[in-house]
Amino acid sequence: MSEEETPTKVGSTRRTVLKAGATTTLAAGTPLPALLGEAPASAAAAATATSPVEVSLTVNGVARPCTVEPRVTLLDALRERLGLTGTKKGCDRGECGACTVLVDGRRIKSCLTLAVMQQGKEITTVEGLARGDRLHPVQAAFVREDGLQCGFCTPGQIMSAVALIGEGHTRSDDEIREWMSGNLCRCSCYPNIVAAVREAAKEMS
Amino acid sequence: MSAGVVGKAIARVDGRAKVTGAARYAADAEVRGVAHGVLVMSTVARGRIVALDTRAAQAAPGVVDVYTHLTMPRLTVPAPTTGYFKRFVPMQDENIQHAGQPVAIVVARTLEEAQQAAVLVIVRYESQTPQVVLADGLGDAYVPAPGSDGTNDYVRGDTGAGLAAAGVIVDATYTTPLQHHNPLEPSVTVAAWSGDRLTVHESTQGISNTQNALMQALGVPRENVRVITPFVGGGFGAKGPVWPHTLLTAAVARLAGTPVKLVLTRAHTYTSHGHRAETHQTLRIGAARDGRLTAIEHVVTQPVSRSDELVFNSSEPTRMLYACPHVRSTQRAVRLDLPTASFVRSPEAATSHALESTLDELSHALQLDPVELRLRNWSAVNQETGAPHGSNFLRECYERGAAEFGWARRDPRPGSMRDRDGLIGWGMATAAHTAGGRPGAGAAVTISVEGTALIRSGTQDLGTGTYTVMQQIGAQVLGLPLHAVRFDLGDTNFPPAFASAASATVPGVGSGVVRAATTARGRVVALAVADPRSPLYGVEPARISTADGYLHVTGQPSRRVSYRSVLRRHGQPIEVTSDPAPAALGYSTGAVFVEVHVDPAIGRIRVRRVVGVFDPGRVLNRQTARSQAIGGAIWAIGFTLMEHTLIDPHLGRVVTPNLSGYLVPVNADVPDIEVGFIDRPDPSSPALGARGFGETPMTGVTAAIGNAVHHAIGKRIRDLPITQDKVIAALS
Numbered sequence: 001m002s003e004e005e006t007p008t009k010v011g012s013t014r015r016t017v018l019k020a021g022a023t024t025t026l027a028a029g030t031p032l033p034a035l036l037g038e039a040p041a042s043a044a045a046a047a048t049a050t051s052p053v054e055v056s057l058t059v060n061g062v063a064r065p066c067t068v069e070p071r072v073t074l075l076d077a078l079r080e081r082l083g084l085t086g087t088k089k090g091c092d093r094g095e096c097g098a099c100t101v102l103v104d105g106r107r108i109k110s111c112l113t114l115a116v117m118q119q120g121k122e123i124t125t126v127e128g129l130a131r132g133d134r135l136h137p138v139q140a141a142f143v144r145e146d147g148l149q150c151g152f153c154t155p156g157q158i159m160s161a162v163a164l165i166g167e168g169h170t171r172s173d174d175e176i177r178e179w180m181s182g183n184l185c186r187c188s189c190y191p192n193i194v195a196a197v198r199e200a201a202k203e204m205s
Numbered sequence: 206m207s208a209g210v211v212g213k214a215i216a217r218v219d220g221r222a223k224v225t226g227a228a229r230y231a232a233d234a235e236v237r238g239v240a241h242g243v244l245v246m247s248t249v250a251r252g253r254i255v256a257l258d259t260r261a262a263q264a265a266p267g268v269v270d271v272y273t274h275l276t277m278p279r280l281t282v283p284a285p286t287t288g289y290f291k292r293f294v295p296m297q298d299e300n301i302q303h304a305g306q307p308v309a310i311v312v313a314r315t316l317e318e319a320q321q322a323a324v325l326v327i328v329r330y331e332s333q334t335p336q337v338v339l340a341d342g343l344g345d346a347y348v349p350a351p352g353s354d355g356t357n358d359y360v361r362g363d364t365g366a367g368l369a370a371a372g373v374i375v376d377a378t379y380t381t382p383l384q385h386h387n388p389l390e391p392s393v394t395v396a397a398w399s400g401d402r403l404t405v406h407e408s409t410q411g412i413s414n415t416q417n418a419l420m421q422a423l424g425v426p427r428e429n430v431r432v433i434t435p436f437v438g439g440g441f442g443a444k445g446p447v448w449p450h451t452l453l454t455a456a457v458a459r460l461a462g463t464p465v466k467l468v469l470t471r472a473h474t475y476t477s478h479g480h481r482a483e484t485h486q487t488l489r490i491g492a493a494r495d496g497r498l499t500a501i502e503h504v505v506t507q508p509v510s511r512s513d514e515l516v517f518n519s520s521e522p523t524r525m526l527y528a529c530p531h532v533r534s535t536q537r538a539v540r541l542d543l544p545t546a547s548f549v550r551s552p553e554a555a556t557s558h559a560l561e562s563t564l565d566e567l568s569h570a571l572q573l574d575p576v577e578l579r580l581r582n583w584s585a586v587n588q589e590t591g592a593p594h595g596s597n598f599l600r601e602c603y604e605r606g607a608a609e610f611g612w613a614r615r616d617p618r619p620g621s622m623r624d625r626d627g628l629i630g631w632g633m634a635t636a637a638h639t640a641g642g643r644p645g646a647g648a649a650v651t652i653s654v655e656g657t658a659l660i661r662s663g664t665q666d667l668g669t670g671t672y673t674v675m676q677q678i679g680a681q682v683l684g685l686p687l688h689a690v691r692f693d694l695g696d697t698n699f700p701p702a703f704a705s706a707a708s709a710t711v712p713g714v715g716s717g718v719v720r721a722a723t724t725a726r727g728r729v730v731a732l733a734v735a736d737p738r739s740p741l742y743g744v745e746p747a748r749i750s751t752a753d754g755y756l757h758v759t760g761q762p763s764r765r766v767s768y769r770s771v772l773r774r775h776g777q778p779i780e781v782t783s784d785p786a787p788a789a790l791g792y793s794t795g796a797v798f799v800e801v802h803v804d805p806a807i808g809r810i811r812v813r814r815v816v817g818v819f820d821p822g823r824v825l826n827r828q829t830a831r832s833q834a835i836g837g838a839i840w841a842i843g844f845t846l847m848e849h850t851l852i853d854p855h856l857g858r859v860v861t862p863n864l865s866g867y868l869v870p871v872n873a874d875v876p877d878i879e880v881g882f883i884d885r886p887d888p889s890s891p892a893l894g895a896r897g898f899g900e901t902p903m904t905g906v907t908a909a910i911g912n913a914v915h916h917a918i919g920k921r922i923r924d925l926p927i928t929q930d931k932v933i934a935a936l937s
Binding site for chain 1: 232
């Protein structure tokens with residue numbers, strides 16, 4: 001897939017991603033029951049997906065060249081190739097939000113997009129928010145309001161919150177709740193997360 | 206001791222690492238040359254493997270090797286005392302005991318290569334029809350032999366006599382579904398061998414258990430196995446026991462000659478680390494007309510696997526909580542072709558739900574307010590043992606909670622409270638959970654020549670706040686400012702600790718820190734009073750106080766010397782290590798009040814308000830304790846209204862192995878939650894008056910929601926979760 005073919009409105013929805021990555025996801029193969037006993041996926045399809053390509057990802061303002069197979073998700077490229085492990089994998093299928101990052105300022109689930117699709121975009125991860133020792137207001141508010149316990153969903157919550165504030169969806173607690181509902185927190189800090197987003201939004205306005 | 210270090214709302218000390226992405230969880234460990242493992246799972250629930258073809262997988266790009274029961278080394282089944290509950294290790298023979306049992310592991314250079322090759326492993330089975338439906342097996346239920354929690358047929362008094370003496374008897378059958386933990390971090394093992402030494406980065410609630418199980422499974426000595434877990438992305442019991450993927454990953458890393466990282470897929474987690482077993486519960490409660498309980502009979506029937514008979518839905522609240530002379534609590538098991546069950550956050554939640562719901566039914570039968578019913582049956586002692594609680598302010602919890610909620614304004618008639626667009630219900634229940642009573646923990650305290658302290662214990666922080674509250678305890682006991690103390694955990698090189706489970710960390714690890722820090726402080730005091738150059742020279746050690754980094758004569762704060770100068774003169778660090786010692790069993794209780802709103806047209810239930818007032822003894826950190834209470838309440842919303850794992854009744858497979866099929870609460874499901882604490886120290890607690898608390902606040906809320914739904918709609922839905930379809934059916 002060439003860069004030109006990448007949809008311009010990059011997928012925060014699963015539909016967009018599946019459409020764009022149809023040939024590659026087939027071969028990348030979410031592990032399926034092996035009982036089927038079918039012949040392996042065709043060699044041609046596999047070659048498309050597995051021939052490594054050179055890409056350059058702009059992450060937190062720095063151009064990061066890396067070699068990835070086209071089937072590699074943005075999430076796995078960040079974590080396994082670029083060593084940016086702040087972005088977490090909770091489900092690998094767009095359900096939990098732990099892998100949320102910003103692409104050109106929009107929040108997307110990095111497990112639902114391929115690294116090759118994100119060349120030339122500005123990618124921001126949780127590692128890119130603080131300025132030196134100074135935390136981003138959203139980060140500081142999460143610590144202050146105890147908007148985290150185990151911390152595993154926290155990078156995704158924070159990236160969502162940063163985008164949410166930019167989107168202007170903080171006019172009420174109910175609105176924050178609604179627009180933060182794509183990020184699961186199993187420790188269940190939700191009321192504290194709402195407080196953190198509300199307080200950070202005030203500070204940033 | 207410094208006033209105020211303990212008890213404050215102190216922001217968690219690992220917060221900065223967690224909000225910047227710097228906190229390294231097991232899957233984030235930097236291990237040079239690590240390869241990736243992916244499990245292949247059985248698709249049948251009962252049977253055996255008759256053919257395996259791994260040739261295509263082995264020939265796939267990047268594959269290091271493919272391992273099956275034909276090529277794996279023999280592994281010893283670790284003893285249950287290591288927390289390895291399953292009574293077999295998979296991939297040791299051809300037998301299949303449940304769907305989603307590992308049958309092969311693919312190791313490849315990259316994750317994508319391993320995933321692709323895993324699809325290419327061909328396994329053929331000879332399968333039998335599995336039995337996986339509890340309702341079909343009730344006729345075969347039996348009472349298992351006494352287990353680690355004692356008898357499964359507990360009897361106190363004579364329930365026949367108690368029921369004969371009752372003025373009112375209520376009978377009820379409650380059922381709760383199979384549920385899964387679903388921590389956001391799936392379980393991870395990263396295993397690296399260096400010669401015959403193994404280092405494992407593990408997402409576990411128990412590094413010592415993991416170490417012990419690996420030693421036994423692999424036949425290597427303790428000193429050769431190191432387990433490291435600085436952060437855990439949630440556990441809720443999933444990572445409490447030791448499970449096969451850990452042993453298998455370590456074994457294949459040895460064979461492959463390369464470090465291996467294995468992260469369970471979300472789908473694999475549904476058969477890889479236990480679950481809360483489904484329950485079928487019958488309750489018969491007798492009471493005098495004034496509400497005093499005369500008898501409780503509680504029979505809990507739950508599935509066990511084919512190879513173990515562990516029952517984790519314990520009837521602890523039935524046995525311990527209320528004053529009642531005649532109690533029989535029976536645990537029955539039904540063998541099904543399911544994975545081994547385990548504990549899930551607040552294992553007593555299922556039985557507590559049935560007990561507290563049936564008490565609500567009793568309050569209606571007696572026309573007695575449910576708070577008053579509970580007050581009349583309050584007990585100052587643990588009813589099972591007869592031993593007094595260290596402290597018990599449950600009555601105060603009822604009173605404060607009722608006042609804060611506005612309970613007095615409740616119209617007790619079901620269906621009587623409504624607003625413009627629906628029905629409103631108010632319900633309440635008691636929260637109660639034991640805490641501690643486990644083997645405890647050791648801690649090592651090092652006071653540096655700069656007068657700062659490093660405290661280490663081989664415990665874990667699941668998000669509960671261990672890093673933070675142990676630092677607070679250390680600072681408080683030593684008399685150092687919080688920033689002069691650091692607490693490290695998650696390494697088997699540190700003194701051993703019990704698993705982070707059973708609300709045992711505060712009493713177990715907290716008391717270990719108290720013991721080591723008290724001894725270390727005593728050493729510093731001894732140095733100061735023995736040094737002729739010290740302003741404290743010759744003072745009786747008992748008259749020395751410590752606060753804010755200084756030692757001073759009690760009552761004379763200006764006659765003081767700093768930790769730093771005492772240690773500098775001493776010229777070397779002071780090191781003290783405490784051994785693990787069990788902490789007494791505590792009982793943390795509370796009262797919870799809930800408002801629900803029911804839209805009768807579509808059967809939708811919204812929890813609108815939760816008020817909980819709790820007695821966990823002394824509150825070490827109001828902020829982290831409050832967060833635990835909020836988390837428990839939200840878990841209860843999931844437990845009561847949405848969570849259930851569906852098993853295909855014919856194939857025995859989980860049909861909802863993902864977070865869109867298995868619903869957990871999201872932000873929009875959750876109202877504001879008001880949390881209060883009595884906050885009075887328990888004199889029996891060896892951890893500065895604090896008891897364990899983590900599991901208490903989920904109990905009670907489940908029944909309070911169910912009781913509120915009944916109050917709203919006038920119908921009792923006894924089969925959880927209370928989903929919209931059941932509400933609509935009840936109303937039509």
